[in-house]
């Protein structure tokens with residue numbers, strides 16, 4: 161827990177040095193004022209019972225009142241500054257978290273279920289962090305100063321009382337700490353709840369939720385998970401109530417013992433009445449403050465545990481070490497050399513020694529059955545992952561040695577599972593080249609090339625219409641929007657199209673193909689498609705089967721060879737009723 165506390169305080173310091181220092185200083189001052197007020201009250205009682213100097217009594221009463229007034233005033237100032245700090249920390253941790261998340265070079269963290277859970281919990285932690293910091297800095301310091309002030313007063317008058325209070329506080333601390341830890345053990349369930357909440361409100365998911373009638377199932381899982389955590393939380397509350405009741409009784413016994421001993425000392429003349437009042441008030445003050453602090457310890461332990469997920473994510477090493485070389489324009493080849501890849505160290509090999517070459521200026525078609533590893537190969541080409549064995553060379557240089565951002569700037573890609581951004585139609589296209597995000601002419605040109613210009617213009621607010629998945633645009637129109645996005649890059653070295661035709665009708669396919677042919681003229685293209693007719697014109701066709709290159713050549717060469725490609729092509733042509741011409 162200590163490293164998390166240190167991390168919280170360091171974050172607070174980064175979020176606002178002056179505010180952090182002011183909140184801490186005010187907490188200490190406000191924390192010491194109650195003991196000062198009680199001390200002044202003690203002096204006043206002693207003055208009333210011994211000296212009876214009216215001027216001194218009035219001065220002490222006024223000083224005690226001033227201490228109380230200062231407590232109220234500074235307390236409010238402290239609360240305001242703590243609220244300011246809270247907001248500053250919120251901004252800092254949110255920007256830290258999302259800077260880290262977008263700083264991951266590859267996709268591995270986002271596709272690993274354990275890391276995804278951790279990320280959800282870290283998002284929770286980012287919300288809890290400001291509370292943890294203010295609890296530590298403001299309430300924790302103030303409470304510690306109050307206890308310290310009263311402890312000094314008690315120590316001066318009757319030291320054994322300190323021992324009694326400490327003995328009573330240790331079991332209280334230990335039991336509250338263990339209660340806080342058991343409350344923090346519901347992390348896994350919390351991550352599941354966050355997932356089901358998102359799922360139940362996601363437009364894409366809701367189509368299937370309705371169609372397959374999954375609402376009750378998911379709501380049931382969410383409800384059961386909530387019931388589980390609620391039961392665990394109630395258990396903690398129950399045990400906390402019992403512990404608090406027992407501690408309350410122990411506290412009363414300690415304070416009664418102190419009062420009796422001090423009263424006897426007053427009777428013997430070894431103590432003043434003021435001293436008795438001081439010890440009684442200080443004992444109550446220490447106990448009340450400790451009870452309040454310990455009561456919050458459970459919540460603080462819990463929110464610190466949430467913050468720990470945040471600090472873990474922030475400390476996670478980069479999944480993909482960046483290269484240091486600039487990426488030159490592609491002049492020769494991109495070579496796959498005996499590339500082996502699997503997503504998990506224990507999982508099956510997806511690519512098993514893939515070797516082939518993409519030639520600059522050529523269009524290469526990549527075909528293969530479902531699960532053959534085509535999209536995986538594209539992910540390696542964009543360097544979302546690194547192969548475990550073998551290498552991919554860009555004009556002879558291993559991709560690992562190249563600056564990853566530079567490499568990706570040279571690639572324009574439309575992915576099979578492209579993103580439907582809940583942004584305007586213009587932004588959905590313009591995101592393909594952020595430098596021209598607001599360049600309406602370029603956006604309109606890309607939209608027209610992808611054959612979606614008319615559909616976008618017909619939207620209620622045209623290019624300014626905010627799109628939602630499943631609303632306003634059809635699946636094929638979304639797909640053309642994704643193609644338009646990749647066409648925003650005016651001069652990419654490598655164009656990758658991972659099944660851009662899947663959702664397109666025949667007319668649209670023709671329009672998109674024409675546009676793509678224009679845009680990819682003279683450029684290096686990697687086209688993945690299950691419609692073999694779409695890639696028959698490619699300069700080279702590579703057939704992937706079970707993670708290996710099974711065949712490669714031109715359409716005519718592969719048809720003449722009579723292998724798997726020829727068989728598949730004949731099968732497709734027969735089902736479309738198209739005569740096979742080789």
Ligand SMILES: Nc1ncnc2c1ncn2[C@@H]1O[C@H](COP(=O)(O)OP(=O)(O)OP(=O)(O)O)[C@@H](O)[C@H]1O
Nearest residue numbers: 271503510528529530531532533534535536537576
């Ligand atoms: N993130 C991932 N984690 C683990 N396994 C994955 C991941 N992505 C893909 N796979 C597995 O890798 C294999 C190849 O998938 P890939 O998407 O590359 O195939 P594909 O040839 O593009 O298939 P399709 O034609 O269906 O698009 C599949 O068995 C798939 O289950």
